[in-house]
Amino acid sequence: MTLLEVQALDAFYGDFQALFGVTLRVEAGETVALIGANGAGKTTFLKCLVGLIGSRRGEIRFAGEPIAAAPAERISRLGLSLVPEGRLLFPSLTVEENLMMGGLSRRPGAWSLARVYELFPVLGERRRQWPDQLSGGQQHMVAIGRALMSNPKLLLCDEISLGLAPLVVDQIYESLGHIRAEGASIVLVEQDVKRAAGAADRVYCLLKGRVTLHGQARGLGLEQLSRAYFGT
Amino acid sequence: MIWVETIINGVLYGGLYGLLGVGLALAVGVMRVVNLSHGEFIVLSAFLGVSLVRVVPWLHPLALLLPVAVIAFCLGFGLQAVLINRVVTRPDPFAGILLTFGVAVVMRNLMVEIYGADPRHLQAGHLAQASAGFGGLHVGVLPLLILALSVALFTALQLVLTRTRFGRIVRATADHRDVVRLMGVNPGRVYNLVMGLSLALASVAGMLLAIRASFTPYSGVERLLVAFEVVVLGGLGTFWGAMLGGITLGVAELVGLRLDPNAGPLYAHLLFLVGVLLRPNGLFRART
Numbered sequence: 001m002t003l004l005e006v007q008a009l010d011a012f013y014g015d016f017q018a019l020f021g022v023t024l025r026v027e028a029g030e031t032v033a034l035i036g037a038n039g040a041g042k043t044t045f046l047k048c049l050v051g052l053i054g055s056r057r058g059e060i061r062f063a064g065e066p067i068a069a070a071p072a073e074r075i076s077r078l079g080l081s082l083v084p085e086g087r088l089l090f091p092s093l094t095v096e097e098n099l100m101m102g103g104l105s106r107r108p109g110a111w112s113l114a115r116v117y118e119l120f121p122v123l124g125e126r127r128r129q130w131p132d133q134l135s136g137g138q139q140h141m142v143a144i145g146r147a148l149m150s151n152p153k154l155l156l157c158d159e160i161s162l163g164l165a166p167l168v169v170d171q172i173y174e175s176l177g178h179i180r181a182e183g184a185s186i187v188l189v190e191q192d193v194k195r196a197a198g199a200a201d202r203v204y205c206l207l208k209g210r211v212t213l214h215g216q217a218r219g220l221g222l223e224q225l226s227r228a229y230f231g232t
Numbered sequence: 233m234i235w236v237e238t239i240i241n242g243v244l245y246g247g248l249y250g251l252l253g254v255g256l257a258l259a260v261g262v263m264r265v266v267n268l269s270h271g272e273f274i275v276l277s278a279f280l281g282v283s284l285v286r287v288v289p290w291l292h293p294l295a296l297l298l299p300v301a302v303i304a305f306c307l308g309f310g311l312q313a314v315l316i317n318r319v320v321t322r323p324d325p326f327a328g329i330l331l332t333f334g335v336a337v338v339m340r341n342l343m344v345e346i347y348g349a350d351p352r353h354l355q356a357g358h359l360a361q362a363s364a365g366f367g368g369l370h371v372g373v374l375p376l377l378i379l380a381l382s383v384a385l386f387t388a389l390q391l392v393l394t395r396t397r398f399g400r401i402v403r404a405t406a407d408h409r410d411v412v413r414l415m416g417v418n419p420g421r422v423y424n425l426v427m428g429l430s431l432a433l434a435s436v437a438g439m440l441l442a443i444r445a446s447f448t449p450y451s452g453v454e455r456l457l458v459a460f461e462v463v464v465l466g467g468l469g470t471f472w473g474a475m476l477g478g479i480t481l482g483v484a485e486l487v488g489l490r491l492d493p494n495a496g497p498l499y500a501h502l503l504f505l506v507g508v509l510l511r512p513n514g515l516f517r518a519r520t
Binding site for chain 2: 071073077084088092093101150
């Protein structure tokens with residue numbers, strides 16, 4: 001079953017066009033990696049999906065519903081959840097309050113405060129602390145937990161390994177396995193191509209706002225990838 | 233003894249000043265909107281009080297605090313929904329300032345049109361004159377009540393913001409207005425409620441102030457000035473800071489009046505000036 005289907009998506013910042021006819025699909029239960037250099041349009045693409053970029057054109061269907069013109073408030077209730085780039089935690093809320101914000105939509109499902117603390121035990125210990133008292137990796141965990149609290153069908157992760165020590169990145173990617181096991185599909189935006197291809201079923205590569213390559217993660221050759229990534 | 237009494241009265245009066253400012257602090261803290269019509273709404277609620285007293289003359293004016301606060305809440309909600317939400321997302325802060333300045337001018341003239349320019353005040357009966365004695369000190373009952381009410385409202389506001397689901401949403405919206413949308417929250421609706429709350433608090437202060445001092449449709453500017461001083465002295469966006477800022481100003485004003493009966497609020501303004509020069513971030517900066 002196809003969970004997300006994007007057809008010929010264009011996106012604009014004022015006069016500047018950031019995406020050109022992006023077509024992409026995600027099957028239920030699948031993990032898709034979206035790779036590309038800085039400025040390729042990966043973050044813009046995710047923002048289009050969740051409704052944070054109003055200036056978009058094309059077709060987006062999520063779980064059968066057209067959402068290309070829907071406001072962000074409504075899209076979130078359909079089960080599309082974003083772990084934003086740079087985490088964007090709420091600094092005036094404690095760790096637990098941040099997580100509770102994610103649970104506002106009250107969508108039923110496997111994830112709850114208790115389950116998030118089970119996935120990331122360190123957050124349970126630090127639930128009364130402010131986000132800025134946490135390490136970078138722990139802050140990433142709060143951002144992922146917050147997104148999980150809405151029990152998403154599709155979890156969008158924007159650069160969740162950025163600026164983290166390799167050991168912490170391993171830990172975060174390990175948690176993605178548990179998240180998949182609960183039935184969520186995942187779109188991973190990554191700059192680390194190897195890491196992304198290792199965790200995903202399929203890979204899309206963006207270059208200057210266009211899809212330059214897509215295919216099974218396993219069969220991709222290095223040369224083919226670097227051509228799509230750098231456009232040489 | 234007379235100085236102790238003066239300072240006590242200043243503290244009691246200062247609670248009211250704090251209440252004048254806290255609504256403004258709330259709107260600035262959550263929406264980054266400086267509401268220049270705050271003073272006009274304070275005066276309007278006093279006029280609403282005067283009108284209501286005429287409708288139900290057997291009720292004590294203090295009993296009208298609640299209905300006036302409810303009306304002010306609705307006005308704030310409407311003001312935000314119809315006008316301010318249109319400019320609040322703009323990166324230019326002047327849009328909000330100009331808009332609310334315009335609202336202030338229109339309201340001032342409407343109040344002159346409807347109520348005339350004569351000074352009015354709210355009659356509180358013998359409660360206004362009653363005083364209580366503590367070991368030789370004489371303290372007005374009404375100021376005591378006013379301080380108690382101010383503290384109660386501050387505490388309630390603090391509890392709502394820190395302990396409830398609504399408070400959590402308000403703080404989160406203040407932090408990242410885009411990110412809360414990903415959780416299904418419409419920031420515009422949160423702003424409507426916050427502006428309603430801001431003006432409801434202002435209306436209570438407006439009514440209480442109208443018992444103490446007379447007002448005209450032109451008094452809004454003075455009220456806004458006090459509210460600004462309270463907010464800046466207390467430290468922008470902190471609520472107990474606003475309370476302490478109000479008390480500081482109240483004490484300064486009454487001590488100044490005792491030294492020089494013609495001074496009016498001069499000493500409070502001077503203290504404000506010194507405070508801003510010495511501690512530009514506010515006297516009572518604290519973690520939110």
